[in-house]
Amino acid sequence: MELSVRNQLTGTVESIKEGGVMAEVVVKLDGGQEIVSVITVSSVQRLGLVVGKKVTALVKSTEVVLATS
Amino acid sequence: MELSVRNQLTGTVESIKEGGVMAEVVVKLDGGQEIVSVITVSSVQRLGLVVGKKVTALVKSTEVVLATS
Amino acid sequence: MELSVRNQLTGTVESIKEGGVMAEVVVKLDGGQEIVSVITVSSVQRLGLVVGKKVTALVKSTEVVLATS
Amino acid sequence: MELSVRNQLTGTVESIKEGGVMAEVVVKLDGGQEIVSVITVSSVQRLGLVVGKKVTALVKSTEVVLATS
Amino acid sequence: MELSVRNQLTGTVESIKEGGVMAEVVVKLDGGQEIVSVITVSSVQRLGLVVGKKVTALVKSTEVVLATS
Amino acid sequence: MELSVRNQLTGTVESIKEGGVMAEVVVKLDGGQEIVSVITVSSVQRLGLVVGKKVTALVKSTEVVLATS
Numbered sequence A, B, C, D, E, F: 001m002e003l004s005v006r007n008q009l010t011g012t013v014e015s016i017k018e019g020g021v022m023a024e025v026v027v028k029l030d031g032g033q034e035i036v037s038v039i040t041v042s043s044v045q046r047l048g049l050v051v052g053k054k055v056t057a058l059v060k061s062t063e064v065v066l067a068t069s
Helices: A041-047 B041-047 C041-047 D041-047 E041-047 F041-047
Strands: A007-018 A022-029 A034-040 A054-059 A065-068 B007-018 B022-029 B034-040 B054-059 B065-068 C007-018 C022-029 C034-040 C054-059 C065-068 D007-018 D022-029 D034-040 D054-059 D065-068 E007-018 E022-029 E034-040 E054-059 E065-068 F007-018 F022-029 F034-040 F054-059 F065-068
Touching: A007 A034, A007 A041, A007 B034, A022 A041, A022 A054, A034 A041, A034 B007, A034 B065, A041 B065, A065 B034, A065 B041, B007 B034, B007 B041, B022 B041, B022 B054, B034 B041, C007 C034, C007 C041, C007 D034, C022 C041, C022 C054, C034 C041, C034 D007, C034 D065, C041 D065, C065 D034, C065 D041, D007 D034, D007 D041, D022 D041, D022 D054, D034 D041, E007 E034, E007 E041, E007 F034, E022 E041, E022 E054, E034 E041, E034 F007, E034 F065, E041 F065, E065 F034, E065 F041, F007 F034, F007 F041, F022 F041, F022 F054, F034 F041
Parallel strands: none
Antiparallel strands: A007 A022, A007 A054, A022 A034, A054 B065, A065 B054, B007 B022, B007 B054, B022 B034, C007 C022, C007 C054, C022 C034, C054 D065, C065 D054, D007 D022, D007 D054, D022 D034, E007 E022, E007 E054, E022 E034, E054 F065, E065 F054, F007 F022, F007 F054, F022 F034
16 A cells, blocks of 8 residues: 555654543654654554554654744 | 644755645654655745755644554 | 554545645545545655546544534 | 535444543444544534434545555 | 534634645634634635635644643 | 744633543633644643643644635
């Protein structure tokens, strides 16, 4: 499957915190930075996510805000 | 200013392509990966974005999809 | 590749309208309804999208608003 | 009320799972496919959503990702 | 039509800038602040938006970032 | 820090409802209208949000839907 989403950052699951419906998954990117993803608990289960698993974080480009300091 | 957005990835503007209303900005992250942002041309101008400028890419965690292979 | 996005609606590209940076792609879903996607022109080219091509429309569940009449 | 959102898919509520703040609502589209929506529990209550209720799922076109296989 | 989106800010169209596919619409909120919306040119036409027209700006709560200074 | 997000609405935290992972924060805008934000509980804690605190609500323009009546 090829996606229109060009932002595909690879990394490893660092932690998973589950609530009633949503889960917060912290991913350590291969470049060293961290990215947090909030998905449903049912998606965490469907993907079989566990700490240490290799994942790709996908972000649609229209969702990326830029900042300058 | 402190933001509720925890995903703050630092990098450098690699290219800017402007259309009539929207612009596509490619950012080389410090970790080596790339991220593309689509923002308005007026925001590109307001931030004074040019190739080589240091920027931070911000992504709300509810916008991050995960994939496994 | 397996995705955390559970909304995966299959269909066929009905029309593509390209601007300077963004493109509007109309997809006829297999169930008969239509869905419009706005992605970058570069993604249209990378995916080789043309009228008649089979595609899957993906939508993160946090992006789906509900309405009652 | 007329909306700028052109993606308006009609269907019926199939299930509702409530957490502390968010709820996951599964909608069976009239075309036969399913779509999942994550909204607040307070919105579920305000709309009076129950299994079997007719709803319309709204998705902004900039949120629709396309994939090819 | 009743919506799950609770953020419904009323205002008046102040300006419209059209590109090839997308349009940038500036809305003066009744409270005096401004909000910018990027929608498709086809939605601008379908809604018959013109400067001075009364509109409501809708924002899903999961899209609202908070900041402190 | 300067942001590409032009929609920056100032207000005051009116209420906070926390779930397992997500929190619903209601903000009274200075113009008198209300805006609801759904962010993670960990962001609520990191920002030190409490009722009465001054905050700015940020919304990317591509997330703003328009409606006419």
